Amino acid sequence: MHSPLLDDQLNIWHPYTNISKDNPLFLVDSASGGELTLSNGKKLIDGMSSWWAVIHGYNHPDLNQAAKSQIDKVSHVMFGSLTHEPAIKLAQNLLNLTSTNNQQDFDRVFFSDSGSVSVEVAIKMAIQYWFAQGHPEKSKLLTIRNGYHGDTFAAMSVTDPDNGMHSMFKGILAEQYFAEIPVYGSDIEWKDEYIHSIKTQIEKHHTTIAAVILEPLVQGAGGMKFYHPEYLRQIRQLCDEHNLLLIFDEIATGFGRTGSLFAYQAAQTIPDILCLGKALTGGYMTLAATLANKKVVSGIHADSKGGKAGGVLMHGPTFMANPLACAVANQSLELLKENQWQTQVKAIKHQMLTELSALSSNKLVEEVRVKGAIGVVEMKESVDFNWIVPRFVELGVWIRPFDKLIYIMPPYIIKPEQLSKLTQAIHQVISEMS
Ligand SMILES: Cc1ncc(COP(=O)(O)O)c(C=O)c1O
Known part of the structure; x- marks a missing residue:
């Protein structure tokens, strides 16, 4: 059967990634607000803002309109x-x-x-x-x-x-x-x-x-x-x-x-x-x-x-x-x-501090730090990337750690319950690592 993921692995280089069967790769079909939808219908809360960029969330009507007007x-x-x-x-x-x-x-x-x-x-x-x-x-x-x-x-x-x-x-x-x-x-x-x-x-x-x-x-x-x-x-x-x-x-x-x-x-x-x-x-x-x-x-x-x-x-x-x-x-x-970002970033910061701080006493964790809408859990050892990313996906979140760092920087429009899902998933994977 035709597999787009296999075609991808055969034909495309991804950033800093070896082409191999074991590497986690997920096919995105669409995205809206703070959520990505995979081709199998699974929805993931986005903790990455596509590497700091998608601050207003995906598929924003005003941004869509700006692109449509200009393209004409x-x-x-x-x-x-x-x-x-x-x-x-x-x-x-x-x-x-x-x-x-x-x-x-x-x-x-x-x-x-x-x-x-x-x-x-x-x-x-x-x-x-x-x-x-x-x-x-x-x-x-x-x-x-x-x-x-x-x-x-x-x-x-x-x-x-x-x-x-x-x-x-x-x-x-x-x-x-x-x-x-x-x-x-x-x-x-x-x-x-x-x-x-x-x-x-x-x-x-x-x-x-x-x-x-x-x-x-x-x-x-x-x-x-x-x-x-x-x-x-x-x-x-x-x-x-x-x-x-x-x-x-x-x-x-x-x-x-x-x-x-x-x-x-x-x-x-x-x-x-x-x-x-x-x-x-x-x-x-x-x-x-x-x-x-x-x-x-x-x-x-x-x-x-x-x-x-x-x-x-x-x-x-x-x-x-x-x-x-x-x-x-x-x-x-x-x-x-419109200045909503200030309130949004403050709320994200406060919530991340409340929901992540307890991890600083975990014996696997070096430090928890939060600044603005950036939440970082630095582990003592490098995390197993090929295990942790698919595990996050199973838990319904998109978090992509590197080396010792499990971090989130969600879109500013993320809802409190979506952010909680991200922080709960971090607690969950760390408890499984213990
Ligand atoms: C601080 C900083 N400078 C430069 C870059 C490179 O930007 P780009 O990936 O758009 O080339 C990055 C990307 O992560 C960055 O974080």
């Missing part, structure tokens, strides 16, 4: 020498959202196709900026261990070189500087010694560093680690003192996930360059943005008198600023502006 006008057009309303409106929306006291924190937006590419563009902006200032030697990046910034080559070079997913590419990737991560946890108190490692690196290497790049407040795929906002404030100061640009990668943390619209706003630390993606379109389609402040923009433009790049940013993907994606993103931002 134009679904794609090249962005070289042509432009369109959805992109113009989205850039304005993003610049307005990233304002402090009615002052724009950023000056210009570059649209690209994915988070990884937006990181590539941010790195390129930083290097081009210093090139234009007559400092081509400032071409390296400094970051902290346990980070994750994507799968393209420059993004991989600033992802953790040992613990990350790219250790086999060591020696091929550009060599960057890495500092130790600050002490992390849910409610750590700030100590000045936490800044020591990165401060030392800055003092030693600043003449060759273009920028520091960080995931602010929460390291995502590198370990779901939370750290103190004071770290970011002190790094901003160090960057200013030593002439370094500061890049924040808010591809995972952006659009409310940590409890503030952007993590940089909660930390009261404005970077020079900001990367956004994932939830930008409410998880509907692939779109990312790199925002740069006035200093970076005018610095790059200043190269027009004889610099090699002639004052233009040297990047331009085919599907740049795709109108469909921009139209859906504008609608997603409209939904965010």
